[in-house]
Structure formats: structure tokens, C-alpha cells
Amino acid sequence: MAGFVLRRALLVLPSLFGLLIVTFLLIRMVPADPAAALAGDNATPAQVQAIREQMGLDQPLPAQFLRYLGDVARLDFGNSSYSSRPVALDIRERLPATLELTFAALLIATVLGVPLGVIAAVHHNRWPDFLLRVLSVAGIAMAAFWLAIMLQMLFAMRLGWLPLRGQLSVGLTAPDGPTGSVLLDSLIAGRLDIFTDALRHLVLPAVTLSLGGLATITRFTRAGVLETLQKDFVGYGRAVGVPRRRLVWIYVLRNSVVATVTQIGLLFGGLIAGAVVVESIYDWPGIGSYTVQAILTADSKVMLAVTLLIGLIYAVVNILTDMVHALIDPRLRDEG
Amino acid sequence: MAVDTLAVTGLKVSIQGDEGTARILDHIRLHLAPGRILGVVGESGCGKSTLIRAILGILPEGARVEAGEVMFEGENLLAFSEAELNRNVRGSRISFIPQDPYLALNPLFTIGQQLTETLRWHAPALRSNAQRRARLVELLRRVQLPDAEGALDRYPHQFSGGQRQRLLIAAALACSPRLVIADEPTTALDVTTQQQILVLLRELVTEFGLSMLFVTHDLGVVAELCDAVCVIYSGQTVESGPTAPLLKAPLHPYTRALLGCHPERSEGFAGIPGAVPSPLRAPPGCRFAPRCAHARPACSARAPHLLTPEPGRQVDCILYEQDTVPA
Amino acid sequence: MLILRKFARDLPAMLGLGIVLVVVFLAIFGPWLAPYPQDAFQSHLLQRLKPPSAAFPFGTDNLGRDILSRVILGARGALKVALAVVGAAMAIGVPLGLLAGYTRGFVSELIMRVTDVFLALPQLILALALAQLLGASTESAMLALALTYWPYFTRIVQAETRRLSASLFVDALQGLGAGTWRILLLHILPNALSPVIVRATIGLGFTILVAAVLGFLGMGATPPDPDWGLAVAQSRTYLPGAWWFATFPGLAILVAVLGFNLLGDGLRDIADPRLRRSR
Numbered sequence: 029m030a031g032f033v034l035r036r037a038l039l040v041l042p043s044l045f046g047l048l049i050v051t052f053l054l055i056r057m058v059p060a061d062p063a064a065a066l067a068g069d070n071a072t073p074a075q076v077q078a079i080r081e082q083m084g085l086d087q088p089l090p091a092q093f094l095r096y097l098g099d100v101a102r103l104d105f106g107n108s109s110y111s112s113r114p115v116a117l118d119i120r121e122r123l124p125a126t127l128e129l130t131f132a133a134l135l136i137a138t139v140l141g142v143p144l145g146v147i148a149a150v151h152h153n154r155w156p157d158f159l160l161r162v163l164s165v166a167g168i169a170m171a172a173f174w175l176a177i178m179l180q181m182l183f184a185m186r187l188g189w190l191p192l193r194g195q196l197s198v199g200l201t202a203p204d205g206p207t208g209s210v211l212l213d214s215l216i217a218g219r220l221d222i223f224t225d226a227l228r229h230l231v232l233p234a235v236t237l238s239l240g241g242l243a244t245i246t247r248f249t250r251a252g253v254l255e256t257l258q259k260d261f262v263g264y265g266r267a268v269g270v271p272r273r274r275l276v277w278i279y280v281l282r283n284s285v286v287a288t289v290t291q292i293g294l295l296f297g298g299l300i301a302g303a304v305v306v307e308s309i310y311d312w313p314g315i316g317s318y319t320v321q322a323i324l325t326a327d328s329k330v331m332l333a334v335t336l337l338i339g340l341i342y343a344v345v346n347i348l349t350d351m352v353h354a355l356i357d358p359r360l361r362d363e364g
Numbered sequence: 365m366a367v368d369t370l371a372v373t374g375l376k377v378s379i380q381g382d383e384g385t386a387r388i389l390d391h392i393r394l395h396l397a398p399g400r401i402l403g404v405v406g407e408s409g410c411g412k413s414t415l416i417r418a419i420l421g422i423l424p425e426g427a428r429v430e431a432g433e434v435m436f437e438g439e440n441l442l443a444f445s446e447a448e449l450n451r452n453v454r455g456s457r458i459s460f461i462p463q464d465p466y467l468a469l470n471p472l473f474t475i476g477q478q479l480t481e482t483l484r485w486h487a488p489a490l491r492s493n494a495q496r497r498a499r500l501v502e503l504l505r506r507v508q509l510p511d512a513e514g515a516l517d518r519y520p521h522q523f524s525g526g527q528r529q530r531l532l533i534a535a536a537l538a539c540s541p542r543l544v545i546a547d548e549p550t551t552a553l554d555v556t557t558q559q560q561i562l563v564l565l566r567e568l569v570t571e572f573g574l575s576m577l578f579v580t581h582d583l584g585v586v587a588e589l590c591d592a593v594c595v596i597y598s599g600q601t602v603e604s605g606p607t608a609p610l611l612k613a614p615l616h617p618y619t620r621a622l623l624g625c626h627p628e629r630s631e632g633f634a635g636i637p638g639a640v641p642s643p644l645r646a647p648p649g650c651r652f653a654p655r656c657a658h659a660r661p662a663c664s665a666r667a668p669h670l671l672t673p674e675p676g677r678q679v680d681c682i683l684y685e686q687d688t689v690p691a
Numbered sequence: 692m693l694i695l696r697k698f699a700r701d702l703p704a705m706l707g708l709g710i711v712l713v714v715v716f717l718a719i720f721g722p723w724l725a726p727y728p729q730d731a732f733q734s735h736l737l738q739r740l741k742p743p744s745a746a747f748p749f750g751t752d753n754l755g756r757d758i759l760s761r762v763i764l765g766a767r768g769a770l771k772v773a774l775a776v777v778g779a780a781m782a783i784g785v786p787l788g789l790l791a792g793y794t795r796g797f798v799s800e801l802i803m804r805v806t807d808v809f810l811a812l813p814q815l816i817l818a819l820a821l822a823q824l825l826g827a828s829t830e831s832a833m834l835a836l837a838l839t840y841w842p843y844f845t846r847i848v849q850a851e852t853r854r855l856s857a858s859l860f861v862d863a864l865q866g867l868g869a870g871t872w873r874i875l876l877l878h879i880l881p882n883a884l885s886p887v888i889v890r891a892t893i894g895l896g897f898t899i900l901v902a903a904v905l906g907f908l909g910m911g912a913t914p915p916d917p918d919w920g921l922a923v924a925q926s927r928t929y930l931p932g933a934w935w936f937a938t939f940p941g942l943a944i945l946v947a948v949l950g951f952n953l954l955g956d957g958l959r960d961i962a963d964p965r966l967r968r969s970r
Binding site: 111257260261263264265266267268269270271279282283356357358359 | 416420422449450451453454455456457460462466467468469471472473478481482485486510519521535536626
Binding site for chain 3: 046047172302323326332338
């Protein structure tokens with residue numbers, strides 16, 4: 029298994045390298061002269077030249093790229109022009125909130141999406157299937173920002189069941205803890221009141237973010253189950269008197285989730301991007317709202333760091349997805 | 365006279381598809397006496413798999429039994445509900461050996477997980493998983509599978525084709541069935557393995573007091589294994605009888621042509637002119653008539669007659685009505 | 692014929708076709724159909740935030756404009772953006788895909804690696820960043836979306852081209868001395884068309900959705916355009932009182948995108964009988 033993971037990890041390296049090149053070219057090319065931009069309109073040519081040398085911009089591109097690689101390796105992305113703090117520090121503080129949100133959304137999407145997909149497939153081309161197909165397409169078609177506002181309006185403003193925005197109620201502060209996640213740290217600290225409050229704050233953003241993923245997982249599970257139902261072993265199971273329900277939910281499902289697992293992996297990247305909109309509407313203190321701020325204030329260092337971060341998460345999730353595949357399918361394990 | 369283990373009469377099955385209704389089985393008749401092996405022979409597409417599915421009550425969506433009876437030990441299976449079939453017939457009193465042992469096993473589960481599944485539902489005497497596994501191991505030894513103990517924890521892709529077929533044969537015996545339906549169980553195997561499996565099946569039928577319905581397109585296998593034969597052409601039973609006389613002196617023109625096609629049994633390779641008709645556009649009356657050298661107008665005018673020219677033998681052909689044996 | 696009958700029996704796909712036809716109809720004839728076409732620009736401060744009534748079935752917005760009219764008028768903008776973006780993305784993506792699929796070697800590799808990197812980049816963030824760089828306007832949103840959507844076409848066309856150029860009929864054509872571009876344009880492209888059409892249909896819906904997000908975040912359409920995403924953004928200040936202000940423009944987005952996606956799904960089922968549905 030260790031060798032398996034290592035090989036998959038090596039396969040991801042080229043695309044990470046490609047990502048580094050693209051981001052490097054983007055920051056070097058987009059503002060025609062970053063040194064001049066940094067020095068301001070009133071700078072003398074000598075001042076601009078000094079900044080240029082200081083930034084290493086007078087060196088040839090490959091040397092600049094090496095320097096850039098070094099910066100990235102040391103997680104040195106410079107200071108955010110908005111918060112005036114190191115970008116890496118900001119990201120470290122905000123990442124747990126985003127992970128909390130995306131994992132919650134992924135959990136909702138998987139726990140509901142897989143059974144719904146199976147139900148649709150079992151009732152292929154009958155009304156539950158039609159209904160679920162239209163609903164799942166609607167889930168993908170629904171603008172997350174609109175859903176967020178509708179949910180806020182109904183559950184927070186009108187009914188008052190759930191909080192409107194933020195991660196914790198005013199007056200509460202998250203206990204310090206090893207994970208940085210409010211939910212986990214409050215559990216570790218034994219502060220159930222904070223945990224419950226954080227959970228209540230999580231519901232609406234997580235539901236909003238989960239919707240697109242829920243729809244995708246439903247569709248992929250449906251397609252996978254439909255395909256698996258055609259397999260001979262299903263016919264054999266029926267012929268030897270295994271109840272259909274058990275065949276579908278245990279045997280067929282496991283074969284069908286292979287495609288779904290890939291989708292869950294791909295979704296994770298999509299969810300982090302989707303968090304941009306959802307976090308900014310719910311004032312969730314994560315990477316997403318940070319990105320929106322960075323975009324609105326043209327904070328290029330933050331945008332660069334976030335792009336790299338998402339690329340990295342994408343790569344890691346890809347490796348994890350392959351590992352889950354190997355757990356599901358013994359044939360892959362034997363390949364080594 | 366003892367009740368037949370399986371007696372199918374006048375079975376008609378049609379499938380509703382995009383292009384219309386196709387009668388896959390037109391009139392099927394077969395009788396399987398207790399303790400015997402009946403070979404059901406026909407070319408691919410003649411309705412063999414549909415017949416098996418109809419007997420087991422697992423016809424695909426859109427398929428419907430229009431008429432007929434499937435009597436199993438004196439009970440009409442067609443009158444059983446899905447739940448009754450699952451509880452008392454499939455996997456318990458009637459078991460099944462599939463054509464392709466590789467495709468019939470789920471690649472993601474161990475052999476033990478899959479094969480104990482049938483026992484879980486149909487062998488209530490075996491209460492624990494350990495008892496079920498013990499029963500399987502005992503049977504795996506009987507079918508001469510190497511490393512019977514270790515086999516249950518391995519995955520399907522870790523076995524050879526012949527070994528997988530042994531696994532499924534053991535599984536078919538596990539719940540002490542009265543009837544085993546085998547769907548071309550040797551087709552996917554090489555010749556040597558095929559031979560070993562046939563010998564094994566013959567032994568097991570005697571040893572376990574089974575009856576077996578053996579579906580195949582291979583007359584050589586039939587000659588070797590079966591006590592009686594039922595020949596099917598395009599969803600119609602054309603001829604049936606004890607193996608030796610039937611193969612030696614076939615009555616129906618289709619059986620004769622089929623035997624003529626069998627290179628080991630004839631001097632020249634004759635072949636049959638024309639092709640099996642699509643069930644969508646099946647000719648009326650005897651479906652073989654358009655390809656038959658002895659066809660007359662009457663053949664297509666009405667359903668073929670069932671005749672008993674000699675004791676134990678039956679043929680559905682107009683030629684024998686006047687007792688005139690054609691040259 | 693069998694295909695058409697099958698399509699006609701696919702209820703969700705027919706629903707999608709119906710919605711798409713309505714959206715196209717509204718985009719063309721909107722100004723004649725809207726009850727108050729002048730409300731695209733005029734405000735009537737005396738009738739702000741009126742709830743739905745006979746006179747204003749969807750209510751009025753913060754500037755007293757009829758929301759129904761603005762929803763109808765918004766169809767044209769949404770469809771225009773979608774068509775322009777998908778058209779431009781196809782114009783970039785399809786030739787690159789043909790090139791990458793038909794040739795082998797450095798150029799083909801380079802195109803596909805760049806495509807992969809673009810597909811791995813978070814599309815929305817890239818589009819937002821580009822839109823910010825180019826200045827907030829409908830045009831820069833369109834450009835940003837086109838620049839992020841072309842890789843989908845490249846990948847599809849590349850895969851189809853590779854499959855088709857391995858097939859026998861291309862060998863035969865080469866044997867007959869047909870030129871490369873002639874083979875690509877007259878023989879391969881038409882065969883690769885059905886997945887492209889499916890992707891384009893879904894792309895139209897997807898673009899309407901992302902354009903609405905850009906509009907919502909203030910990176911797309913600018914006031915007083917009757918833009919659906921912009922309207923939802925403007926409504927936030929007036930919630931929960933003026934629920935209709937946020938609800939109806941958002942529903943318009945949902946229904947329009949739903950229509951294109953359902954239609955795309957139905958087309959995919961016809962083009963690809965293997966039931967597999969991706970996003």
C-alpha cells in the first residue's frame with residue numbers, strides 16, 4: 029500500500045509543477061512592471077531600479093523562477109495588502125474553517141446522494157427516477173448565492189431557527205486547540221455549549237454548499253448502479269435466491285461507488301471553489317471569504333497563494349481517491 | 365410412475381421491446397425425470413437463457429409468460445409469488461450454475477462473502493457464519509478445489525476459470541437442492557478442464573441424488589453427459605427423447621441438420637442454409653420450415669403436431685403424421 | 692426516427708427543450724412582451740418594494756421597477772452572454788482539440804498539458820481574478836468565462852479526434868491522398884460533433900449560472916442592466932421584507948439553467964447510449 033501511494037504521488041508531481049509555472053507566468057506577466065507598480069507614480073527611475081534589484085526582477089526568468097520556487101517551498105508568499113499580515117499566516121488561521129465547512133458539505137452530499145442515486149436507478153424510467161433526475165439537475169442549476177439567501181430568509185430571518193451568519197454567536201470565542209477547527213477544539217475542551225453553537229452556525233452554509241455535490245453524487249451513483257445492474261453477477265444472485273434488496277444495497281452498490289468516489293474526489297476541489305460564494309454570504313471566516321476580499325482589493329499575493337493551495341488540495345485529494353479505489357477494489361491492490 | 369422433477373408444457377414467453385413484441389419462447393415442452401440429466405440443446409439465440417429465466421422466475425423487465433406450465437415436483441412455479449420463489453425455490457430447491465464463472469462472481473467481494481450469502485437465506489440449519497463456511501469448505505474439498513480452506517478468503521480474480529467453476533458448483537450443492545440448472549457451464553473453459561468438470565457433474569448427480577437441467581449448444585457434451593435430450597429451435601421444442609437413440613437416429617429435420625453440422629459426427633460439414641429467424645419476425649407454424657428441405661405448405665399453416673413415433677420419443681413435425689419416414 | 696421517438700418519450704428532456712424555447716422566445720421578443728418595458732432603465736420611487744399584485748405579479752424592486760418586466764428583459768442579456776462565451780470557447784477549444792488529437796508529438800502534448808492545468812484551476816476564482824484584472828463589466832466577464840471554458844471543448848474534441856483518426860476510414864482517406872485539414876474539417880469534425888453539441892448545451896446553462904455569480908459579486912453586469920444575478924445582490928438589503936425581490940430573479944436563473952441542463956442530458960443520452968452522465 030505504501031508503494032502504491034508513493035507511485036500515485038509521483039504521478040501528481042508534473043501537474044503541480046505545471047501549476048507552479050502557470051502561476052509564476054501569471055504574476056510576472058500580468059502587471060507589466062511590478063516594480064514600477066510597487067514604487068508608485070512619483071518614484072524616480074533609480075528607485076524603481078532599486079526595487080527591481082531587491083525583488084530579483086533584473087535576473088533572467090529561470091533564476092527568477094528558482095527564487096519563486098524557494099519562496100513557495102518556504103511558504104513565503106509575502107504580506108497581504110489588505111490585512112498587512114503574512115499571507116501564509118492568514119491562510120493557516122482560516123483554512124480549518126473552510127475544511128470544516130467543505131467536509132460537512134461533502135458528508136451531507138454523500139450520505140443523502142448515494143441512497144437517492146440507488147433509488148433512482150432501481151426505479152429506472154419510472155416516476156421516482158424522473159423526479160430525482162429533474163431534482164438533481166435542478167440542484168446543479170441552482171445558484172448557490174440565491175439558495176443561501178433564500179435559506180437565510182426562511183430559517184434565520186423569518187423562522188429564527190438558525191443563526192444568520194458567522195461561525196459563532198457574539199460573546200463566544202473558540203477555545204484554543206490543536207486542530208484550529210472550532211467544532212473539534214470545543215469538543216476537546218469539553219465546551220459543549222460552544223460546540224452546539226458552532227454546529228448551529230454550520231448548518232445553513234453546509235447545506236447550501238452541499239447541494240451541487242449532492243446532485244452530482246446522486247447522478248453518478250444512479251449511472252453506476254444502472255451499469256452494475258446489467259452485470260452477470262446480479263443475474264446470478266437473483267438466480268440463487270438472494271433477495272433483490274440485499275443484492276442492490278450491498279453487492280451492486282459497492283461496485284457502483286467506484287465512479288462515485290472519483291466524483292467525490294473531484295467535488296472536493298469544486299466545493300472549495302464553491303466556498304468562495306457561500307462563505308462570503310454567510311460571513312464564514314474561511315479561505316473563500318478571504319479570496320473574495322483579495323479579489324475585490326486586487327490582492328495578487330493572496331490570489332496566488334489561494335490558487336496554489338487549491339491546486340495542492342486537488343492533488344492530495346486525487347491521491348486519496350486512488351487509495352479509496354484500492355480499498356474498494358481488490359484487483360487494484362494486487363497490481364501493487 | 366414417479367412425478368417428473370421438472371415438466372414444462374406449452375410455455376410461451378414474449379418480450380415487449382422498442383420495435384414491437386417478440387415471442388422468444390413459442391412452445392416449449394420438456395420433461396426431466398428424478399435423478400436424470402436432461403440436455404437442452406439449441407443454437408445461440410434459440411431462447412435457452414429465456415427458458416432458464418422463466419423457470420426461475422427472473423425474466424427481465426418487459427418479458428411476460430403468455431401461457432404454459434412449469435411444474436416442479438408437482439407444483440406450478442408460475443403460480444408462485446416472487447417472495448415464495450425466493451424463499452422456497454431459488455437457491456434452495458432449485459440451484460443454478462452459471463455460464464461464465466468469472467462474470468457471475470462479484471470482483472469486489474471474497475469468495476466466502478459471496479457464497480455464504482445463499483446459505484444465509486436458504487440453509488437455516490446453519491446458524492453462524494462459521495458453520496456456513498465449514499459447510500462450504502467441505503463441499504470445496506468434494507469438488508477437488510486445491511486449498512479449500514484458504515479459498516473462502518480470496519477474491520475471484522485469484523482463481524483460474526476451472527477453479528471458479530468448481531467454486532460455483534460447490535455453491536450450487538450447498539443447500540441440498542432437488543434440481544440443478546446448469547447454463548452452459550463448460551463453454552468458457554478449455555477442453556481439458558471441460559472434461560474434468562463434466563466427470564465431476566456426473567458423479568455429483570448420482571452422489572447427491574439430484575436432477576439436472578443441462579443447457580448447451582454442444583451435442584458432444586450432451587452425448588457424454590445427458591440421459592435425455594430436448595432440442596429447441598427458435599423458441600420451439602422440436603424433438604425430445606433418450607440421448608442415445610435420438611443422436612443415433614434423429615427424427616426432426618432440424619436435429620438431423622444440426623447433427624450434420626457437428627464435424628465429429630458426420631463425414632462432410634453440411635451446414636444449414638439460411639439463418640435463425642428473429643423472434644420479431646418469426647414465421648408462422650413451424651419456425652424451421654423456411655430452412656427445411658422437407659417443408660410443405662402445411663408446415664407454415666399451423667402449429668407443428670406433437671407425435672410419438674416410438675416409446676419415449678417425441679417429435680414436433682408434420683412429416684411423421686402419415687408415418688412416412690422421409691428418405 | 693427511432694431516436695426522435697425515444698427523445699420525445701424522455702420527459703425530463705422534453706421539459707428542458709420547452710424551457711429553452713421559452714428562454715429563447717423571451718430573449719427575442721422580451722421588449723414586446725414585458726408589461727413595462729421602459730422599466731429596464733426608468734425608476735418610479737413612489738412605488739418601491741410593492742409586494743406581488745395584479746399590476747405587478749412579481750412585485751417591484753427598490754427603485755419601483757416591475758420585477759416581472761426585468762426578469763423577462765434579463766433573458767436577452769443572459770442568453771447573449773452564454774452564446775458569446777460558449778461560441779468563443781468553441782472557437783478556441785475545437786481547433787486546439789483537433790490539432791492535439793490528430794498530430795502526435797510536442798505540440799499535441801503541450802496543448803493537452805496546458806488544458807489539464809486549466810481544468811485543474813478553480814474556474815470561478817480564475818474568472819473572478821480575470822474579471823477584476825480587466826475591470827468589472829459584462830464584456831470582461833464574458834472574456835473571463837470564455838478563457839476558462841475552452842479546455843472542456845479541447846479535451847472532448849481531442850479524445851474524439853484521436854479515436855476517429857485511429858479508425859479505418861481515416862487511413863483510407865490518407866491513402867487516397869486527402870489533405871490533413873480536409874480530413875479534419877470534412878470527415879473528423881462532423882463525427883465529433885455530437886459530444887461537442889452536448890457539452891455546448893450544458894455549457895450554455897453553466898455560463899448563465901457563473902455569469903450570474905459574477906453579476907452577484909459585482910464583477911459582471913452593471914446597474915441599471917436588468918441582470919438576474921445583480922438583482923439578487925441588490926435585494927439583500929431589503930430582506931426579509933421584500934422576499935419577492937430576491938426570489939423571482941433567482942428562480943429565473945434556476946429555471947433557465949435547468950432547461951439547458953435537462954436538454955443537454957437528454958441529448959447526451961441519445962449521443963451516448965451508455966447511460967453515463969457526467970456534470
